[in-house]
Amino acid sequence: MAATSAALSLPLSSKLGTNSSDSSLRFLNPKPILLRSPFFSPNVVEIKRNGISVSSASPVRSRICATSAQVMDQSVAALGSKASTVVDVDLGTRSYPIYIGSGLLDRPELLQRHVHGKRVLVVTNNTVAAIYLDKVVEALTKGNTNVSVESVILPDGEKYKNMDILMKVFDKAIESRLDRKCTFVALGGGVIGDMCGYAAASFLRGVNFIQIPTTVMSQVDSSVGGKTGINHRLGKNLIGAFYQPQCVLIDTDTLNTLPDRELASGLAEVIKYGLIRDAEFFEWQEKNMPALIARDPSALAYAIKRSCENKAEVVSLDERESGLRATLNLGHTFGHAIETGFGYGQWLHGEAVAAGIIMAVDMSYRLGWIDDSIVKRVNNILKEAKLPVVPPETMTVEMFKSVMAVDKKVADGLMRLILLKGPLGNCVFTGDYDRKALDETLHAFCKF
Template sequence: MEVVDVDLGDRSYPIYIGSSLLDRPDLLQSHVKGRRVLVVTNTTVGPLYLDRVVAALTHGGSNISVESVILPDGEKYKEMGTLMKVFDKAIETRMDRRCTFIALGGGVIGDMCGFAAASFLRGVNFIQIPTTLMSQVDSSVGGKTGINHPLGKNLIGAFFQPQCVLVDTDTLSTLPDRELASGIAEVIKYGLIRDAAFFEWQEKNMQALLTRDPSALAYAIKRSCENKAEVVSLDEKESGLRATLNLGHTFGHAIENGIGYGGWLHGEAVAAGTVMAADMSYRLGWIDDTLPKRIVKLLKQAKIPIAPPEEMTVDKFKSIMAVDKKVADGLLRLILLKGPLGNCVFTGDYDRKTLDDTLRAFCHS
């Protein structure tokens, strides 16, 4: 087992990464506060892993009592109506301030359970058990929680850190290939924005990741978590540095919203968005032409999209991006690549015409 620490002073917590961690009752029980637990999962993950989590929590005659709520699966359910089901269950079963919520699932479950924990009784403990590559390398770490709004993704939420993150790499064995590839888009991001050596490792080891080689996956997860933990510890509330973790996300979130949540997986939209951000960076003269080519080659190898879907027009991109969370004082700020591999900037200081040129290059007008 590997342990990566997220250093946030008295709110620091460990990320445990390894095989068969769901069968380690000591890990889970040691992070549960109080005696009441509510496990939040979905119709896909629940039948696979819920019984094992309950068994770990109650193992050895522990005095922990466990309730669960099983939500529908999919990005389109990351909304207020579904969130209310978590509150309904918590209130019906009389969860108290010392209870612990556990998120068992991918990024949607983690974001919703975390937001529910941040809000219920003004804040109760919670634990992340991410079961997709996307959530293991990204969304479960760093305390971003929330739900979508019809006008924009993740616009309603809170920063709320978990007690721990438990990454059982065995859960990836039941992950569909498309979901695995979607998670790889976030792994590629870390190499591009801050870890050139990691990007180069991916270029050599992409096939191993796609065939689910255990040591390659474990390394990719650990390295991604280390990068994210470092950024979060320096900028928890995203005042500057942490925004760089959103490379490709401004374009990507627009795609997800524009075609309807769940039409594309998050990582698929981010992949196309990353290609667009690289194209814009090249047009600004901030990177040379070899980097966009390397990005496209790697994404193609992983069989992830490298361009937005046809229904995304220039106007549709612009209207959705206008309500992005990174707009400040009416100015859309973007994460763009600048300088050698492993460097980027978060800035609103770019030629607006260049953004138009990139949008026109990828979209119908």
């Protein structure tokens, strides 16, 4: 069962910016542009973890950053399983808190302070509804009789993340005569969060919504940052909008009912953060992956918190993915091709991303941008997390190329990729690479 929290090797500080390597992130788009501001100029700008320095003659607006604060007493050295934390996503008037902790669904004041108006629509799926819908309705209404709650229960799975199923949300909202003061609540994993958020962005041209993610994947990644949308048969997440929630409430107790495969899937995104920008976090994962797989509550709470801090900082600097935020998609271009080509729902998102990360790392090595020790470490940690390190056998080189050609990061016909470059914790977003390396990687992982 779960490892004891004493076995964890938590760093002395969970605050971002403490890495002594002081490494910088570089982005090519397709010419070298180092980004370090949410308001990017064509001049060279540089991003480092310990602050912002701008080597540009252009004026740069005030810094936007992510902060974290304590909700309850806790040790800075270790986030205990019963401690609660809030990470703030600082986006000016669109700022919002991410509440993280055990038993947060038993604290109705957290949800109720973010409900606008008297009408709420909870969007969930048939798996999650059976476990948590009643609890959420109680949290929304306890001591607050003025609020009425409707719910719409969608089928569970990535293959249902489409326009036909999305219409069921609109049908319920219109039939219930919800108005512009209503609040949508997403209760579930990444699919539900993306669909509910897109429905909220579109219904009456925008209503408030709240995220209550119930999977590791959604807690560490998809619920944070305001990316919403649905899939198209030709590509994943091609239809959507940037739309920020009022808050994200992460009750870590919801992971107690999460299947093992879903748990492992979410860890792919956790691993990603360490690879692209937080080497210290990656090293922590290498030491504590057995505890994460064993569902140690302290390990999971810390991994979620650190992941949210990393994503909140990136989103605060680049809300609409001008460059920096794209680096959060390490492995996703290959992974989305797997999901689309192999069939939505055949592999979980994190499983496809894991194979995609391995392919991105392989290509980075072929380009001479990283050494073989990083390749080995990535391969080892993904295996330890019980994630695939090769794509499905049915995926062909042509399938990869055709799907990747319509990826959202393609610009002016140029396929841009997120690749590792330099020491651990550094990456590039670039279209400036030797196409031969991409072909070699695809042929190395595909039989034909």
